[in-house]
Amino acid sequence: MSATARKTAPLPDDIRAMKGGTPIVSLTAYTTPMAQMMDAQCDFVLVGDSVGMVLHGLPSTLGVTMEMMVMHGQAVARGVRSAMMVIDMPFGSYEEGPAQAFRNAAHLMRETGAGAVKLEGGVAMAETIAFLVARGIPVMAHVGLTPQSVNTLGGYTVQGRGAAGAALMADAQAVAQAGAFAVVLEKVPQGLADEITGAVPIPTIGIGASAGCDGQILVVDDMLGLFTAFKAKFVKRYAELGITGEAAIAAYAEDVRARRFPGPEHVFADAAP
Template sequence: MATQLPTTDIRIGADMIRRRKGGTPIVCLTAYTYPIARLLDPHVDLLLVGDSVAMVLHGHGTTLGASLEMMIAHGQAVMRGSARACVVVDMPAGTYEDSAARAVASARRIIGETGCQAVKLEGGVDVAVQIAAIVAAGIPVMGHIGLQPQSVEKDGGYKIKGRTDENIAALLADALAVEQAGAFSLVIEGTIETVAADITHRIAIPAIGIGASSECDGQILVIDDMVGLTVDRVPKFVKQYADLRSVIAHAAERYALEVRDREFPGRAHVFSKTSGGDEA
């Protein structure tokens, strides 16, 4: 039987996530909208407003289409729909890499305009200075190593990490750099299972897996992938727990048929002088 965590009225913070290292696995999903956040909030520990929103909801080919304004708008929506989960907002490409000062300014804007609990950025050794600066400014940071979607053009595609000794050593160095810079957790994405498991056991902060290992301290999936809403290619590491594509397509088909046959709207869906109340 699955472990049932107690419900709480207290918002989960970054420190609470950090203390879950090695304990009950941390449940994480992405969320981009108010209604989805409301539905997911009772069941998860962490909601990530991922820059995957650029692809999932806005139709961009990569996450590089995300802007700071886009992330803030979706972060605000998720915060309105969430009362319990730790909400983390991705820092989009181009908002932190250039300098620590710019990274801090971007992180402050995200936190200030959304009220979220933390920000997330991609990279390891190369962004350790930025992570340390954001943490020093009092803002919790989640790291992200392994397959980094913001580097897809540089990497020539979505390439699995951890296949060579050199790359394995680089991944461990990235994980340790993120930890030492003060991050409260990190995501390991698209990495050979044994490598992700080894990194998880070597660091003192929670590792959240996506296409990584069941030995990670938690797991995250893109919500649209998980519920079968993705209209394009679904990654191999995704398990679909529902098929909402078929549900929505079937509902739209029935609606179109009833409208064309003048079955909808029926008597129950229109107003008359004798119908009670003034509310629609």
């Protein structure tokens, strides 16, 4: 089942059922216009906490708040019809324990209409995931490079190489057993990503992982070339809208200073025609 052929948004179980089939397509979205642009092409749209870095100029995702996620989630919800909306739980909103996680997840879903939440962590979060799922909160998991743990991971480095691969495999298996309907694998070696995809019964969504994953996700501003502060190795630029936009703004500024804009076609006559 593809997004282009679907008339109604899928549910988490529909995404789970795509395991091993046509690859799942996903992008992040933070605004209504961007959500509208991707809605027909994506199986699910993620309101990512990457919004902190991409739109708010924060140095990491750690400064993102629940209020920010609600605001951007509401904006994205106005732009999606055929894709499922998943929303990130921000740093500090779920790590304390299952009860805290439920209160905040329920708040996010109630305020935004999201179909599911996403949270970071493997074995350590399995109990929380099971608690949420048992209480009607669908959960997408996220293992490998978990940006909210950047300070303890020592930076944005590849996760799971060598002996560390066993622990990452255990993380993926733990979240699947806990009831997550899918798991994001971020910055994971290709071979390990393929092993995990073959070992867990839920779809794997790769970002800097492997084409063998059950689906892929990118930050939309990265793939469109709008976010230009840096470019990760795993990003493929499908456009250079940042460069195009800068050129357009420069042309506008030049026209204004030369009094070429506004032209006769852009202003109003003193008397109605």
